[in-house]
Amino acid sequence: MNPFEELESNVRYYCRRWPAVFSSASGSTITDENGVEYLDFFAGAGALSYGHNNPVLVEVAIEHFRAGKLLHSLDTFTVEKRRFLEAMQRYVLEPRQLDMVIQTVGPTGATAVEAALQLAQRITGNRAVVGFEGGYHGMTYRAASISASMAGRATSAHLKDFVALPYVANVTDEDVQLLKDTLRSTVDGQKIGAVIIEPTQGEGGARPFDPAYLRCIREECSEIGILVIADEVQAGVGRTGPFFSFEGSSLDPDIVCLSKSISGLGLPMAINLVRRDLDTWAPGEFSGTFRGNNLAFATSAAMLETYWADSELEKGTEQRGLIVRNSLQHIADEFGHGRFVVRGNGLLCGLDVGSTQVAETIAQGAFERQLIVETCGAGDTTVKLLTPIVIDENELLDGLERLNDAVAHAV
Numbered sequence: 072m073n074p075f076e077e078l079e080s081n082v083r084y085y086c087r088r089w090p091a092v093f094s095s096a097s098g099s100t101i102t103d104e105n106g107v108e109y110l111d112f113f114a115g116a117g118a119l120s121y122g123h124n125n126p127v128l129v130e131v132a133i134e135h136f137r138a139g140k141l142l143h144s145l146d147t148f149t150v151e152k153r154r155f156l157e158a159m160q161r162y163v164l165e166p167r168q169l170d171m172v173i174q175t176v177g178p179t180g181a182t183a184v185e186a187a188l189q190l191a192q193r194i195t196g197n198r199a200v201v202g203f204e205g206g207y208h209g210m211t212y213r214a215a216s217i218s219a220s221m222a223g224r225a226t227s228a229h230l231k232d233f234v235a236l237p238y239v240a241n242v243t244d245e246d247v248q249l250l251k252d253t254l255r256s257t258v259d260g261q262k263i264g265a266v267i268i269e270p271t272q273g274e275g276g277a278r279p280f281d282p283a284y285l286r287c288i289r290e291e292c293s294e295i296g297i298l299v300i301a302d303e304v305q306a307g308v309g310r311t312g313p314f315f316s317f318e319g320s321s322l323d324p325d326i327v328c329l330s331k332s333i334s335g336l337g338l339p340m341a342i343n344l345v346r347r348d349l350d351t352w353a354p355g356e357f358s359g360t361f362r363g364n365n366l367a368f369a370t371s372a373a374m375l376e377t378y379w380a381d382s383e384l385e386k387g388t389e390q391r392g393l394i395v396r397n398s399l400q401h402i403a404d405e406f407g408h409g410r411f412v413v414r415g416n417g418l419l420c421g422l423d424v425g426s427t428q429v430a431e432t433i434a435q436g437a438f439e440r441q442l443i444v445e446t447c448g449a450g451d452t453t454v455k456l457l458t459p460i461v462i463d464e465n466e467l468l469d470g471l472e473r474l475n476d477a478v479a480h481a482v
C-alpha cells in the first residue's frame with residue numbers, strides 16, 4: 072500500500088510536483104529517503120528564509136526543550152514572549168520609527184489577514200475590501216475570497232464585498248484615477264474599509280508595485296479614512312532585502328501581517344503589527360488557541376538578534392538577489408526570444424516565460440536536476456525562485472546553473 076495515495080486527501084499538491092519522500096534538510100538542501108540531495112529554491116513557500124534547520128536557531132530550540140520551557144502558552148506572559156517582543160521593538164520597530172503594537176494570532180498567514188480585516192471593519196465600520204489582481208492572502212473563507220483568483224489556487228470561497236484593482240508596475244494617471252474612484256465607491260452595498268496589498272506580490276508572480284503607487288494608496292486612504300493593510304506574509308522578514316518589502320515607499324501601513332519566516336525556523340507563527348492608536352480591540356475579541364507558540368517566540372527572538380542587529384543580511388540579500396536577476400536575464404536573453412520577463416525584488420524573483428506549459432516543463436526539468444522550484448502568477452507562467460536568503464553563493468550559482476540547463480531543455 073502507498074499510504075500517501077491510499078490515505079491522503081486528493082487535495083495534496085506539492086507532493087505531486089516533487090514526488091520524493093524527503094527525510095532531512097540543512098540550509099538550502101533537502102535530502103530524500105534514498106539519499107538524493109535537492110537544492111531548495113522554494114524554501115517552504117517562503118517560510119524558510121533562514122534555511123532549513125538553521126544551526127543557531129536549532130540550538131535555541133534544543134535548549135528550549137532541554138530546559139523544560141513552555142511550548143504552548145495561549146497569550147499568557149512568558150519569558151520567551153517577552154524576549155520576542157523586546158527583540159521586535161529593538162531590531163524592527165524602533166529603528167524604523169514604527170509606533171506599533173504586536174498582536175499574536177493563530178499560526179497562519181490567513182489568520183493574520185482575518186484579524187487585520189476584522190480590525191479594519193471594527194475601526195471604520197465599513198466591510199468592503201480593495202485588493203489587487205494577483206494578490207494572495209490565504210485559504211480561510213474571507214482570505215480566499217479577497218485573493219484574486221490565481222490558476223492552481225482555485226477556491227470555492229466567494230464573498231462579494233471585495234474588488235480587485237490591477238497590479239501596477241509603473242503608475243499612470245489612469246491607475247491613480249481608478250484607485251480614487253474605487254476607494255470612493257461601494258461594493259456589494261458596502262463602503263470600503265480597507266485596502267490590502269502585498270507590496271511585492273509572491274504568488275502573483277514576484278511582482279513589486281511601483282513605490283509611487285504605494286504612496287498614492289497611502290495618501291488616498293488617509294484622506295478618506297480607509298485602513299492600509301500590508302500583507303508581508305511572504306515578502307517580509309527580509310525576503311526582499313529590508314525587513315519589510317514596503318520600506319522606502321511611504322506606504323506607511325496601518326496594519327502589517329507577518330507569518331511564514333517570522334519564527335526563523337519554519338515553525339507555525341503569525342503576528343500583526345498594528346498602529347498603536349488603532350489598537351482598539353477589546354480583550355479577547357480576537358482569540359485563538361495557538362497564539363502562543365513559545366518555541367517559535369524563542370527562535371524568532373534569536374533570529375532577530377542574530378540577523379537584524381546590523382545590515383549585513385539585508386545587503387547580502389540584495390547582492391544575491393542581483394545575482395539571481397542577472398542570471399535570469401541571461402536565461403531570458405538566451406532562450407526567451409523576447410518573450411521571457413524577469414521580475415522580482417531581493418530574493419523574491421521570477422522568470423515569466425509566458426506559457427503555463429513551458430513553465431511547468433522547466434519546473435519539472437529542474438526537479439529532474441535536483442532543484443526545487445515552483446511556478447506562480449496568472450496562468451502559472453512564472454518560474455519562481457525563493458531561495459533561503461542566507462543561501463551560500465556557491466549553492467546559489469549551482470542552482471542557477473541547473474535552472475539554465477532545465478530551461479535549455481524545455482524550450
Ligand SMILES: Cc1ncc(COP(=O)(O)O)c(C=O)c1O
Pocket residue numbers: 116178179180181182184207208209210269273274302303304305306330331
Ligand atoms: C502574501 C501571503 N499572504 C497570506 C498567505 C497565507 O498564509 P498561510 O498559508 O500561512 O495561511 C500567503 C501564503 O502563501 C501569502 O503568500
